[in-house]
Amino acid sequence: MPRPLRADIDLEALCHNYRLARDLAPDSQSLAVLKADAYGHGLVPCARALEGLAPAFAVACLEEAEALREGGITAPIVLLEGVFSAEELAKVDAQGLWMAVHSDWQVEALLRHRLEKPVPTWIKVDSGMHRLGFSPERAISVWARLSAAPTQACDLHLMSHFATADHADTEYFQRQMSALRALAEKLGAPTCLANSPATLARPESHGAWNRPGVMLYGSDPLEASNTASRRLSPVMTLRSELIAVRDLDEGEPVGYGGRWRAPRPSRIGVVACGYGDGYDRHACDGTPVLVEGRRTALVGKVSMDMLTVDLTDLPEAEIGSEVVLWGCAANGEVLSVDEVARYCDTISYTLLTGVLPRVPRRYHGG
Ligand SMILES: Cc1ncc(COP(=O)(O)O)c(C=O)c1O
Structure with a gap:
């Protein structure tokens, strides 16, 4: 695989x-x-x-x-x-x-x-x-x-x-x-x-x-979206999977520097995607992520090849579950790159142009 x-x-x-x-x-x-x-x-x-x-x-x-x-x-x-x-x-x-x-x-x-x-x-x-x-x-x-x-x-x-x-x-x-x-x-x-x-x-x-x-x-580049901009469809879906899942006690930290600490007994998923792929290291705790098409949040600092997400409220998520960093999940749920960019204090342009060559592009339709 x-x-x-x-x-x-x-x-x-x-x-x-x-x-x-x-x-x-x-x-x-x-x-x-x-x-x-x-x-x-x-x-x-x-x-x-x-x-x-x-x-x-x-x-x-x-x-x-x-x-x-x-x-x-x-x-x-x-x-x-x-x-x-x-x-x-x-x-x-x-x-x-x-x-x-x-x-x-x-x-x-x-x-x-x-x-x-x-x-x-x-x-x-x-x-x-x-x-x-x-x-x-x-x-x-x-x-x-x-x-x-x-x-x-x-x-x-x-x-x-x-x-x-x-x-x-x-x-x-x-x-x-x-x-x-x-x-x-x-x-x-x-x-x-x-x-x-x-x-x-x-x-x-x-x-x-x-x-x-x-x-x-x-x-959508508009500060105030309009009816036309709401009709835009995402072209890129940055898609990965959970490669590990672990349970943490309340108060346990996750990742470099322990930026995030579990506020309750928590289930954490590890995703194969990091800043070495172009995912923005400035993404803060709470940055939205879709797991099996359901919204959850990034927790802890992004590392080079991995990032971590909170699965506590997604008990069905397991190793191999689909993770969408932005774009369109298999169940049709959309996470816009513009929304992710706001959590990274940047704009969609830098996230899209920043996806590095080691991420394979797969073309569909057209
Ligand atoms: C000269 C020029 N024209 C057009 C564009 C396209 O702008 P946008 O991506 O905001 O549509 C750019 C983008 O930076 C540009 O530099």
Whole structure:
């Protein structure tokens, strides 16, 4: 018997979530963001499942785009941060990629490079995230320069990223949005602005293209969920089994440092999953876990290969019982990765991208 831990990836749920993103924005094209190994779900299998549904994909870097091409993906691929050196432009050209430009050196390199064909180019605007991009004023001159170089750049779009589209308070989002609206109107430019929270809750940001990421994997990014976000389905189920069960007297500690002590005579289950698999070591006592589809709680510190759960109220649980760390149990009970993330003082993005390669991915549906 191999170690029972695995990540089951439901490609049907991935397609369902993509269709939801698409249907929320009927006047936009929705590309699927597949960076960071499709948020830990597997780059090529997810791209293959979505090919034919999504008209384009987005990744963070050339290496990810090349992996998609090597996997047989022929759809357009956008490099969200553009190239990291001028030398990469030859591969952008050869692989037929699209790219963002966020800095002057990238624009200069694009204008100088001898290309086979012009590169579809998205001009990144810093509308308030203050991470990458040109100020709205600078974007006007970049737009003019690239428009005047049709052998180098084509299909120009304005692209920007929201800092707070997930917040219930929309004030800062509105500030970014009005700067972008004014700029797009002035240039008559098509836009690509919406990430998952904006796709789900800010229809005014929907542009020629949208860029949903985490919602495709079934995580609800909104501070205040809405009817659309409640229709998302989890794609990854991190599933394991109980490998040992023991009885403890009241007051006995569990695990490193004895962080948790049994408040009553307790039954403890040991689960094959730890931080060496990517399960967050910051998970606190009380972090929800499903055992045989019933909610119980993590107790004691997470160790490298194991974690411990309270089975005192689950007398039927035994060695070999199913344990779901997040996702969907065999009985249909769902434990959302967003809820687990809150107990780890983090966000679903880090839990999903943090599942380590030693956890086998098993693909279903799609
Ligand atoms: C530039 C850009 N666009 C889109 C996304 C997708 O965002 P989300 O996963 O919140 O939908 C990201 C994610 O970090 C990003 O950096």
